[in-house]
Amino acid sequence: MFEVKQLSDKKVAGTVILHLEDGSKRFLIRTMNNQLALAFTNFSEEQTVLANILQLLKEDVDLDIENIRLVELTNGQIYDNNVPLFVFESQEHQQWEELPNQYYWAEAQTFREIIQGMDIEGMPFF
Numbered sequence: 001m002f003e004v005k006q007l008s009d010k011k012v013a014g015t016v017i018l019h020l021e022d023g024s025k026r027f028l029i030r031t032m033n034n035q036l037a038l039a040f041t042n043f044s045e046e047q048t049v050l051a052n053i054l055q056l057l058k059e060d061v062d063l064d065i066e067n068i069r070l071v072e073l074t075n076g077q078i079y080d081n082n083v084p085l086f087v088f089e090s091q092e093h094q095q096w097e098e099l100p101n102q103y104y105w106a107e108a109q110t111f112r113e114i115i116q117g118m119d120i121e122g123m124p125f126f
Helices: 048-058 109-116
Strands: 011-019 025-032 033-039 040-043 069-078 082-093 102-109
Touching: 011 048, 011 069, 025 040, 025 109, 033 109, 040 048, 048 082, 102 109
Parallel strands: 011 082
Antiparallel strands: 011 025, 011 040, 025 033, 025 102, 069 082
16 A cells, blocks of 8 residues: 655745856755755645745745746655755846845855755756
């Protein structure tokens, strides 16, 4: 017998690549319980998967979602659960410098460490 995972238990993850004016990049990261993670939310069946992550970015992270562009969508395995990962990009001058307490703009190496530190397969390497 196998266990069927309810849609309400599923997660949707995402990040935003922020292109700085000096040519470098930063990635949207979340801190939870003193650990670094991708921004994520529970999947709500009342919306599309894309709408779920956009709502998080708009309401929780306070990003200007009119000025982000989807550049990658992939599915990964995190602890045997399929998780959609949305990667957006934006320009520094199009977003607020200050983010809510649990979010911040991290360097690419920090983003890579989060991806490598999680049990994720099939994720692109940014």
